[in-house]
Amino acid sequence: xxxxxxxxxxxxxxxxxxxxxxxxxxxxxxxxxxxxxxxxxxxxxxxxxxxxxxxxxxxxxxxxxxxxxxxxxxxxxxxxxxxxxxxxxxxxxxxxxxxxxxxxxxxxxxxxxxxxxxxxxxxxxxxxxxxxxxxxxxxxxxxxxxxxxxxxxxxxxxxxxxxxxxxxxxxxxxxxxxxxxxxxxxxxxxxxxxxxxxxxxxx
Amino acid sequence: xxxxxxxxxxxxxxxxxxxxxxxxxxxxxxxxxxxxxxxxxxxxxxxxxxxxxxxxxxxxxxxxxxxxxxxxxxxxxxxxxxxxxxxxxxxxxxxxxxxxxxxxxxxxxxxxxxxxxxxxxxxxxxxxxxxxxxxxxxxxxxxxxxxxxxxxxxxxxxxxxxxxxxxxxxxxxxxxxxxxxxxxxxxxxxxxxxxxxxxxxxxxxxxxxxxxxxxxxxxxxxxxxxxxxxxxxxxxxxxxxxxxxxxxxxxxxxxxxxxxxxxxxxxxxxxxxxxxxxxxxxxxxxxxxxxxxxxxxxxxxxxxxxxxxxxxxxxxxxxxxxxxxxxxxxxxxxxxxxxxxxxxxxxxxxxxxxxxxxxxxxxxxxxxxxxxxxxxxxxxxxxxxxxxxxxxxxxxxxxxxxxxxxxxxxxxxxxxxxxxxxxxxxxxxxxxxxxxxxxxxxxxxxxxxxxxxxxxxxxxxxxxxxxxxxxxxxxxxxxxxxxxxxxxxxxxxxxxxxxxxxxxxxxxxxxxxxxxxxxxxxxxxxxxxxxxxxxxxxxxxxxxxxxxxxxxxxxxxxxxxxxxxx
Numbered sequence: 001x002x003x004x005x006x007x008x009x010x011x012x013x014x015x016x017x018x019x020x021x022x023x024x025x026x027x028x029x030x031x032x033x034x035x036x037x038x039x040x041x042x043x044x045x046x047x048x049x050x051x052x053x054x055x056x057x058x059x060x061x062x063x064x065x066x067x068x069x070x071x072x073x074x075x076x077x078x079x080x081x082x083x084x085x086x087x088x089x090x091x092x093x094x095x096x097x098x099x100x101x102x103x104x105x106x107x108x109x110x111x112x113x114x115x116x117x118x119x120x121x122x123x124x125x126x127x128x129x130x131x132x133x134x135x136x137x138x139x140x141x142x143x144x145x146x147x148x149x150x151x152x153x154x155x156x157x158x159x160x161x162x163x164x165x166x167x168x169x170x171x172x173x174x175x176x177x178x179x180x181x182x183x184x185x186x187x188x189x190x191x192x193x194x195x196x197x198x199x200x201x202x203x
Numbered sequence: 204x205x206x207x208x209x210x211x212x213x214x215x216x217x218x219x220x221x222x223x224x225x226x227x228x229x230x231x232x233x234x235x236x237x238x239x240x241x242x243x244x245x246x247x248x249x250x251x252x253x254x255x256x257x258x259x260x261x262x263x264x265x266x267x268x269x270x271x272x273x274x275x276x277x278x279x280x281x282x283x284x285x286x287x288x289x290x291x292x293x294x295x296x297x298x299x300x301x302x303x304x305x306x307x308x309x310x311x312x313x314x315x316x317x318x319x320x321x322x323x324x325x326x327x328x329x330x331x332x333x334x335x336x337x338x339x340x341x342x343x344x345x346x347x348x349x350x351x352x353x354x355x356x357x358x359x360x361x362x363x364x365x366x367x368x369x370x371x372x373x374x375x376x377x378x379x380x381x382x383x384x385x386x387x388x389x390x391x392x393x394x395x396x397x398x399x400x401x402x403x404x405x406x407x408x409x410x411x412x413x414x415x416x417x418x419x420x421x422x423x424x425x426x427x428x429x430x431x432x433x434x435x436x437x438x439x440x441x442x443x444x445x446x447x448x449x450x451x452x453x454x455x456x457x458x459x460x461x462x463x464x465x466x467x468x469x470x471x472x473x474x475x476x477x478x479x480x481x482x483x484x485x486x487x488x489x490x491x492x493x494x495x496x497x498x499x500x501x502x503x504x505x506x507x508x509x510x511x512x513x514x515x516x517x518x519x520x521x522x523x524x525x526x527x528x529x530x531x532x533x534x535x536x537x538x539x540x541x542x543x544x545x546x547x548x549x550x551x552x553x554x555x556x557x558x559x560x561x562x563x564x565x566x567x568x569x570x571x572x573x574x575x576x577x578x579x580x581x582x583x584x585x586x587x588x589x590x591x592x593x594x595x596x597x598x599x600x601x602x603x604x605x606x607x608x609x610x611x612x613x614x615x616x617x618x619x620x621x622x623x624x625x626x627x628x629x630x631x632x633x634x635x636x637x638x639x640x641x642x643x644x645x646x647x648x649x650x651x652x653x654x655x656x657x658x659x660x661x662x663x664x665x666x667x668x669x670x671x672x673x674x675x676x677x678x679x680x681x682x683x684x685x686x687x688x689x690x691x692x693x694x695x696x697x698x699x700x701x702x703x704x705x706x707x708x709x710x711x712x713x714x715x716x717x718x719x720x721x722x723x724x725x726x727x728x729x730x731x732x733x734x735x736x737x738x739x740x741x742x743x744x745x746x747x748x749x750x751x752x753x754x755x756x757x758x759x760x761x762x763x764x765x766x767x768x769x
Contacts, residue, residue, distance in 0.1 A: 064288065066247045067258060100288060101315050101725060158386070164248060164256045193386045195255055197246060197288055 030153040032144060035129045037092065037122035038105070040112040045090070045120045047144075047151060054086040055145040055181060057174055059159065060135035060199065062095035063111045064102040067196035068138040070163045072115040078159075078174065079119040087143075087178050089119040094130035095138065096200045130199055140194035143177045143187070154181055157192030226409035226519050229402060231370040232351060233264070236272040238279055242293070244312075244349060245286040251406060255387045260287065260347030266404035268351030270375055271333070273324045275357035280321040285312045291344055293318070294336035295353065296464065297447055297610065297630045299325050299647070302654035302676070303716065303731040305607055308338040308577065309654055316726040319733070325648070326610070327448035327538075327628065328360030330375070330420040330466045338575065338671070342426055342663035346381065346391040348404060350424060359538055360449060366418040366470065366530045374410065374417065376484075377403050377424040378461075378517060380510060395427040395664055396497050396508035400486075402518050409519035414478055415529035418443070420468050423461040426663040428488075428497035428510070429601075429633070432517065433458045434471065435483040441533045444468035447610030447628030449538040454623040458487060462496065462603035464631040464661035467624075470533050476522040484518040486510075494601030494636035496662060540627065542612040543643040548591035552582065554658070556596040556634070556670075567668035568598070568660065574669035575659075581672035585679045586650040593641045596634045602665065604640070605631040607656035608676065611644035631661055650678035653715075653759055691762070692753055698767035701742035705735050705753070713756035722748045732756070744768045 034047045047056060057078055061068040079089035095103035105123050112121045124130055133142055133153075143155035155177035160169045177187040235241075242263060248256040249265040262268025273279055283293050290313050294306035303310070304320035312318045331353035335344035352375045356367075366372035380397025382390040402408045423430055434440065434457075441453035446466050459467055476482065489512055491498035501507030559568035567574070573581065584590060591614070594604050610628035613621050617639040625632065634640055652675055659671030690709030707714075717730040719739070727744060741749075746768050754761045 064246075064286075066245070067256075098723075099314060158255075162255055164250065168254075170254075193384075193388075195386050195388060196258065200288070 030134075030156075031150045032132055032142075032153060034151065035122075035124075035132065037124055037129060039120045039122055040109045040117070045122055050088060052086060053088060053146065055143060055154070055178070056151075057082060057087060057089045057178065058133065058142045058144060059089065059091045059139050060094055060130060060133065060137075060141075061091050061139040062093045062100075062103045062197070062199075063107055064095065064100050065138040065197035067163050071139050071159060072117065074159060074166060076116065076118050081175070082178050083119075085178075085182060087182070090122065091117070091119055092122045092124050092129050093138075094124035094127050094135065094199055096127075096202055097125070098202075099200055127201055130201065135194070135199055137194040137196040138199060139196055140199075141174045143174060143181065145181055154187050155190060157189075158194050161192075163195060226407050227405050229374075229408040229410040229518065230267075230405045232267055232375065232403060233269045234272050234369060235269045238277050239282070240271055240279060241282045241284070242268065242351075243284050243286060244291060244293070246288055246347075249348075249404065252383060252387045257383065257387050257389060258347070259389070260344060260349040262349060262351055266348035267377065268333070268349070270352040270354055270369070272369075273326075273353060273355045275324050275326065275328065275355055278321060278323050281319065283312060283318040283320070285314055285316055285318075287314055289340070289344070290314065290337060291340070291349070292336045293333055294607075295331070295333050296605075297326065297329070297331035297466075298322065298353070299608060299610070299649075301649040301732070302608070302651040302656050305654070305656060306333070307336050307607060307655070307657050310729075310731075311337065312729065313726045316729060318729040318731075320731050321734075324355060326355050328355050328357040329444050329446065329448045329628075330354055330422065330468055331446075332377075332422055332424070332466070334424075336657075338577065339667045342392045342667050345424075345426065345663055346389050350377070352377065352420070352422065354420070363449075363534050363537060364530055364532070365443070365534070366416055368526070371526060372413055372415065372417045372530065373420070374412070375403070375420045375422070376518065377422045378430055378486075379424040379426075380428060380508070382508075392426075392664065392667075394505050394508065395662075396506070396511060397426075397428075398509040400510060400515060400517060407519075409521060411521045411523040412473055413529060414476060414522050414525045415474050415531060416470050416472050416533065418468055418470050419484075420466065421459075421461060422466045423463050425463050425496070427463060427665075428508075429460060429462045429491070429495045430517070431458055431460045431487045431491060431495075433485055433487050435485050435516075438471070438482075440469045440471040442467055442469050442624050443533070443537055445625060445627035446630045448540065450623075450627040451538055451540055452536050453533045454626070456624055459624055460495075460633060462601070462631065462633040462661070463663070464603050464605050465629075465633070470530075473520075473522050474525075474529075474531060478522055478524055481519060481521045483516045484520060485514055486517050487514050489513050492635065494599075496601060496603075542628075543589060543645060544612075545591055545614050545641070545643060547589045547645075548643050550584075550588055550590040551593070552590060553593045553595065554672075556594070556598040556602060559598055559600060561599075568600070568602070568665050568670040570670065570672050573672065575671040575673075579673065580655055580675050582674035584646045584674055584676045586676050587645075587647060589643060589645040591641060591643050593639060594634055595639045597637055599636070601636055601638075602634045602670070603631050603661040604634045604658070605661045606644070606658040608649070609644040609646060611642040613640060613642045615639075615641045646676050650676050652677050690755065692764070694751060694764050694766045698769045699741060700769055701740065702738035703741050703751075703766060704738040705751075714753060715756040715759060716752075716754040718752045720750050720752070721745075722750075741768055
């Protein structure tokens with residue numbers, strides 16, 4: 001009797017574990033590699049430069065995109081809120097600067113100064129980071145978390161669900177993901193669709 | 204008794220709320236008039252649906268563009284400034300102008316560039332439009348919302364008692380539809396037909412129009428759907444203009460079919476309607492002949508949509524108070540057009556719709572088994588010739604045939620006699636399945652052996668797929684006259700401040716094209732046949748080295764000179 005209950009419990013736990021594991025694989029536990037990119041202050045920045053970070057909010061954005069232009073205050077607010085908790089914001093522009101003059105490095109420096117960016121704004125001129133992460137649009141956010149010394153993507157998609165009107169945001173996807181991870185919980189929405197301008201990859 | 208009242212009040216307020224929530228006020232595009240027109244093309248966004256905004260393309264706006272008011276006889280100068288992420292072109296649909304100003308697939312505007320075409324407006328008063336025409340990108344760029352109306356006015360039209368107070372009794376209506384994805388982004392371009400209709404970028408639009416005759420300038424701005432338009436009470440209306448001008452006399456109708464790119468101006472009498480009553484402009488699209496875009500019965504899939512093969516409301520019209528100076532009748536005669544006839548034509552051509560085989564490995568629709576090729580001139584027309592073109596479609600689907608440069612007269616149609624509704628000047632016509640349409644056109648004024656004009660199906664997926672060909676108009680007396688060597692030119696001052704001047708060594712030399720690029724190869728401006736009297740404004744350029752490429756009008760040879768901006 002006892003043994004049979006025990007074995008039933010075991011079976012349930014195993015099934016649950018199996019379901020959990022399979023849902024994890026489905027949810028794309030992608031590991032991303034570190035990068036070394038030039039910041040608007042001229043210095044090179046890598047993830048390993050933040051030894052105390054538990055994770056990062058990495059946002060692919062750019063200067064020219066009308067949707068990206070809506071988010072600088074919200075990126076500053078995210079960094080204000082989460083940097084001190086060990087999850088800083090890093091913004092990366094991977095825009096094709098041949099195609100779009102407004103995204104050139106000197107204009108990025110101007111933009112960071114004008115918008116008072118309180119986070120690094122990195123120039124991915126070889127488009128290596130964007131390929132590594134698989135970012136599609138500007139802005140496109142990733143929440144990565146340190147697990148066993150590796151950087152695992154825990155959230156991939158939009159920053160929130162209303163670009164133009166912050167007062168009408170009903171889901172703060174990035175903030176919700178970071179809150180869950182800080183609380184040791186799983187992220188509810190692991191993936192949403194990023195909205196904005198296509199990041200054009202050079203061949 | 205009290206309960207009944209309460210129910211009545213509740214019902215009334217529910218109905219009131221519904222009608223409030225159901226309709227959005229029709230956007231009337233702003234106008235620009237005068238002779239200089241600044242158009243700024245940009246990537247932007249608009250709130251179409253609750254939740255996130257939709258990324259759009261706008262021209263001086265967040266969707267669609269301003270209505271350009273031209274006067275016949277004016278020379279209009281366009282400053283087309285593209286702030287977009289992509290290259291594009293802007294085509295002046297229906298305008299008779301030099302090919303180098305036409306904005307077809309060859310006049311590509313790179314991002315960050317200003318393109319400055321100009322031309323003498325010789326078109327008759329009617330409703331025209333402008334839209335992107337970059338090959339294989341037309342559907343995508345038009346889907347974002349890029350485009351706008353052109354209204355030409357002339358003395359003949361001005362002398363008539365017609366409604367012409369823009370936005371009051373003279374209303375432009377650009378009909379189209381879109382598909383939205385889960386993030387409210389426009390879906391493009393796998394499905395030919397949108398699930399959600401819109402007019403001037405307004406979903407579920409309503410407009411209040413005065414209790415009198417009103418004039419609707421209707422454009423089918425779709426990708427592929429046709430509209431069979433009428434009013435919800437089947438009242439008669441008058442068709443007063445086709446694509447390229449007023450008809451000689453108004454044509455009474457209860458329905459009008461408009462395929463993609465076609466325009467019609469209609470007058471409808473609201474004088475007998477009560478103020479506060481309403482009526483709908485309806486697309487009676489159920490049960491159309493096969494080959495009518497959007498007649499396919501499916502609700503889903505690449506050629507299905509929720510609006511297919513059914514009647515749907517296009518615009519809810521509320522009748523408001525009569526205005527001062529109201530138009531209360533339709534003039535018996537409108538214009539005295541002298542139309543071309545078959546007897547005028549000295550050259551006959553035939554264009555046959557071919558291919559369009561469905562399924563994997565199938566070929567896209569094309570003309571005469573020849574897909575569009577950027578570098579191939581398919582037809583050469585001698586300047587001043589009147590030609591008869593016969594377009595044959597014994598193929599599997601309908602099309603909207605459009606030709607640049609000219610307004611033509613349809614002289615015969617095999618599917619049915621040429622209707623009075625299409626009896627005026629046209630630049631697009633509906634080519635049905637098993638239809639042969641013949642039109643006559645005169646190719647006047649503008650010869651250019653380099654820059655071609657287009658003729659194509661205006662269904663954006665067909666055009667992008669290669670159902671488009673090119674023709675040049677050549678001056679028979681000047682063909683091959685390239686013996687004369689190009690003259691030379693100098694730039695001054697160099698280094699330059701705000702103005703750059705050009706001096707031509709040979710005073711007889713004419714400039715065909717000037718392009719200025721910066722040291723990174725980025726195009727700063729494109730100036731077809733520039734008027735150089737006042738120099739070129741370079742005040743907005745960053746200091747640095749620039750290259751000016753000048754192409755000689757006669758020899759079409761290009762020379763490059765360097766200058767420095769201080």
